[in-house]
Structures are given as C-alpha cells and as structure tokens.
Amino acid sequence: MLEKNLRKLRKILKQHTSGGIKNYINGREYAATGRKSFENHSPVDGSFICEVVSSDHRDVDKAVKSSLEAFETWKKMDHKKRKGILLKLADQIEKYAEEIALLESWDTGQPLRFTKKAAIRGAANFRYFAEKTIDAANGLSTPDTHHVNFTMKQPIGPIGVITPWNTPFMLSTWKIAPALAAGCTVVHKPAEFSPVTAQLLVRIAHEAGLPKGVWNTIQGMGESAGKSLTEHPGIKAVAFVGETTTGMHIMRQGASTLKRVHFELGGKNPVIVFDDADLERALDAVVFMKYSLNGERCTSSSRLLLQRKVYNKFVKRLTERVNNLKLGHPLDPHTEVGPLIHQSHQSKVLSYADLAQEEGAKILAGGKAPGGKLAQGCYVKPTLVEGVKPEMRIGQEEVFGPFLSVMKFSTEEEAVQIANSVRYGLTAYIWTKDTGRAQRMARDVEAGMVWVNSENVRHLPTPFGGVKYSGIGRDGGEYSFEFYMETKNISIAYDTHTVPQLGKK
Ligand code: NAD
Secondary structure: OHHHHHHHHHHHHHHHHOOOEOEEEOOEEEOOOOOOEEEEEOOOOOOEEEEEEOOOHHHHHHHHHHHHHHHHHHOOOOHHHHHHHHHHHHHHHHHOHHHHHHHHHHHHOOOHHHHHHHHHHHHHHHHHHHOOOOHHHOOOEOOOOOEEEEEEEEEOOOEEEEOOOOOHHHHHHHHHHHHHHHOOOEEEEOOOOOOHHHHHHHHHHHHOOOOOOOEEEOOOOHHHHHHHHHHOOOOOEEEEEOOHHHHHHHHHHOHHHOOEEEEEOOOOEEEEEOOOOOHHHHHHHHHHHHHHHHHOOOOOEEEEEEEHHHHHHHHHHHHHHHHHOOEOOOOOOOOOEOOOOOHHHHHHHHHHHHHHHHOOOEEEEOOOOOOHHHHHOOOOOOEEEEOOOOOOHHHHOOOOOOEEEEEEEOOHHHHHHHHOOOOEEOEEEEEOOOHHHHHHHHHHOOOOEEEEOOOOOOOOOOOEOOEEOOEEOOEOHHHHHHHHEEEEEEEEEOOOOOOOOOOOO
16 A cells, blocks of 8 residues: 555656745746745655745745735625635645645655545635635624614735644645635745645645635745745734744734734643543543644643553553554555654654653653664654653643653642643643533633543634633634634714814804
8 A cells, every 4th residue: 555655646746846846926836036945855764855946025025916916806706706716625625635645744744644634624624714705794783872883894904824834734724714715815835844735735726716816825934935924014914823932033023014913833732631531532532632643733732641540550551552653654554653844853852852861751652763664764753751740841842743741640739730830821631520620620721722521623613722822813713704804893873963063153
C-alpha cells in the first residue's frame, strides 16, 4: 500500500508542484516581484519538493489592491449566487480529496489516516458557512418610542488570513470559508513550512468559479510577507492562527492601522482523570489527544493530571500504549505517528526530552529520534514523561509534539490549581462520572473550551477559541461573523419627537 501511495504521490507532485509554488493574485499565478524564492523539503526524508516564491511588501500590496477592488462586487453579489459558488467550492475540494491528503502528508509529515479527513472537514466548513450567506447579515430590532432602531451586519473588508503549518489545509478553510460567506475578500499567507496544499486550495476555488481577486494567496516568510500583510492599511482585520509570540508581534504590527485581530494561539491543555472515571475510554482519549496529528495540535492534551488512586494502573497501561504506537512513513496507512514538520522542530521537541531529565522528571517512553530507516526524517519517538511538577518548564511550555507530561493530584482543588497554573487556556478535558464535580471543574478551569468525558469533537456551530495567552475571539457558527462583519445601527424617526431648535428667534 505504501508503494502504491508513493507512486500516486509522484504523479500528483508532478501535476501540482513541478512549476514551483507561486503567488495567486487576481486569478493568476505570479512569481515574487523581487524574484526571491526558497526551497521546500519533505520532513519524511528531506527530499526536495519544490521551489516557493518569497514575497515582499510589493506582492502584498498587489494582492491587497486586488482584494479591495473585488470586495466592491463580492459584497454586493446576490447571496444565492455567493452561496452557490461556495457550495461548488466544497464539491471541488471533495473531488481533490486524494490529492490533498497525499500532498499534505508529504509536505507536513502528518499520517494519511488524518490527512484523508482534511478534505472532508474543509468541504464541511465551506458547506456550513455557505448556508449562512444571507443570515450572516441578520441584526436586532431595538425600537424606542419615537424611533425604529435596527441593526444589520456588513462585511468588514479584505481580511488577512495567516495560518500555521499544522493541519494547514483544514485550518485555512476554517478561516476563509466564513470570511467569504460574510462577503469579505481574503489575502491568505500560508506557513512557509507547508505551502503546497494552500496553492491547490486557491486553484480549486477558482475552478469552482470564485471571481478573481476575491481570494489571493501570498507565499513567503512571516517576517516579510506576513508582516507586510498585517501592516497594510487596506487589510481591515487579521485572522491569525499560530504561536503566542507571533500573535504579540502581529498586534504591534497592526496597531498603527488599528487592525481588528482574531488570534488562535498556543496551548498546554490539561486532561484531568479522576478515580471514578471510565478509565478505558479515558485512556483511549488521552492517547488520541496527544499522539494523533503527531502531537502538533493546538487542542492536544499535553498535561495528564491523574488522581492518586488510579495513577499507577493508568500510567502502566498508558506506557504500553505509547510504546505500541506505530511510528512510520506518513503514506503508510498503518502509521499512527509520522515525522514532525521540520528538522528545527524535531530538535526543539527532542530538547524537551533532555530538559525533562535535567528537571528531574522520568522518561517512560520515547525521548529520542528513531534509528534505522526513519533516521533520515524528522521523527521523534512518542514520548511519555512522569514525575512532572507543575512549575517545571516541561509542565508549563508548549512542546507541540508527541510529548506527554504526567502529573499526580489528590483533590479537586489541587487539580484546578495545577490546570490553571499555566499561561495558556485553550481547552481542558475532564474525566469523571460525578456530574456535580464535572460541572464544578468545567466552571473553574481556565479554558475557552471544556470537554467532559470526551476527546475534542468539533461541532461547527459551537464557539472555538482560547482565553489567557491562548487567544482572542471565537470562531464557529455565528461567532465567526462577529469578527468578519461590522454591526451598523439604523435609527428611523416616526417624526413624533421634538427636534431641538437652536438659533431660532
Ligand atoms: P508561527 O506563529 O510560527 O507561524 C504562523 C504563521 O505566522 C506562519 O504563516 C508564519 O509565516 C506567520 N508569521 C510569523 N511571523 C510573523 C509576523 N511577524 N507577522 C505576520 N505573520 C507572521 O506558528 P507555527 O509554528 O506555524 O504553528 C504552531 C503554533 O500554532 C503553535 O503554537 C500552535 O499551538 C498554534 N496553533 C493554535 C491553534 C488554535 O486554534 N489555538 C490552532 C493551530 C495551531
């Protein structure tokens, strides 16, 4: 099966990346104005994939101008027509599902078993928001005695969408679909480590009949292309997914043009397992939520808090499961954990294994790169560390890899205290059969999203986002439109009130 997938991949690569990856502006592909480019390599074995253009402020300016022009017609387009285009786009994404999965696995190292779902989720995002193209503008009626007041929502303008390299295809659709449904236009800046499916996505959108200029994609580095996008006065809002420190830069960069920002940032999410939990289901969820998607997942539960009584039994079972995870080639359908995105990230994750030992924690599984055939890729063996104290760096910092820190607690209060001891607050997972305790924990943990007796199961109308250093704002359902649209109040008099009369004799 691996051989068959590799053969398919070679064909698809030829078709989609042989000319290199360029910017997509106003319905056409362009090299960067400064003629600069960089090489993109696969984390699987370091092999060269393609050349990618490296854009600067001139390319960004061209893309923003095109988005501003397209905004005038896109925002006024009949909503049924706009909806039709977005639905067609969803169909096209599904048509390319296999290409998307193979390319994303090769470009990012994510196992095929997960990237196979990228197109389905991406298409679902477009379908969901397409159905809302008209209702997105809904407002409130707040009449008073002498006036009718009503609000309407209107698209804010061109949006800068900046995405990271983890699950890049799905995440891009999660931002771009509601922006387009709202009537905004988009300039997308994908991550430099994962440019491939972003190019396919914008091509697919145009195949589906999206008018030129409505969606432009700029490839390149964060410090140049990304920075220019956040500083451009034509961009009204920035939807950003990435690291917390990058979010801080973007806030500063956008300050002088008063950018509205929406941030989905880092996490160090707790999964809290109480003595009375369904331990079998909890174990499945703990393994899935840390080692799926190579642990490169913002919502992953990277701190396991175990109640004292179940600690030994749970850790023993968990160690067996972690040692049993299938590390391997991402295009092998049996693979559960693939290579990390890049050598620099592999080194970062491995450095936390060294740090764990320096800090006095104990490595129960992994903690090193594999040898043999996998040595040429950016692999890290699934890692499990116990004896972690909340104040240790491995208990505080986001590792963003297949690396789980285990801690022990005695009481509910202690669990809350440990859970809240980090600067992040994206998700929390609570396992208990005591409903009162579940409610108290859900209330008291500092997180934007809490799952009780469940792993992360997304439901598109629910709000998605974090508190503290994990983000600003919410996505999902109506929440997305709060960001991509402005609320306008219209007040119409019944001509019954007294208008003040100044300067009258
Ligand atoms: P990153 O912050 O390094 O890069 C993200 C994007 O920002 C890239 O496109 C990059 O080119 C761009 N960028 C970098 N510097 C910039 C600047 N000064 N101005 C404008 N753009 C700039 O993040 P990453 O390493 O690609 O992704 C991993 C991070 O993303 C993790 O911290 C993870 O938790 C976070 N993440 C969060 C969520 C969430 O929903 N909260 C989801 C996915 C990933």
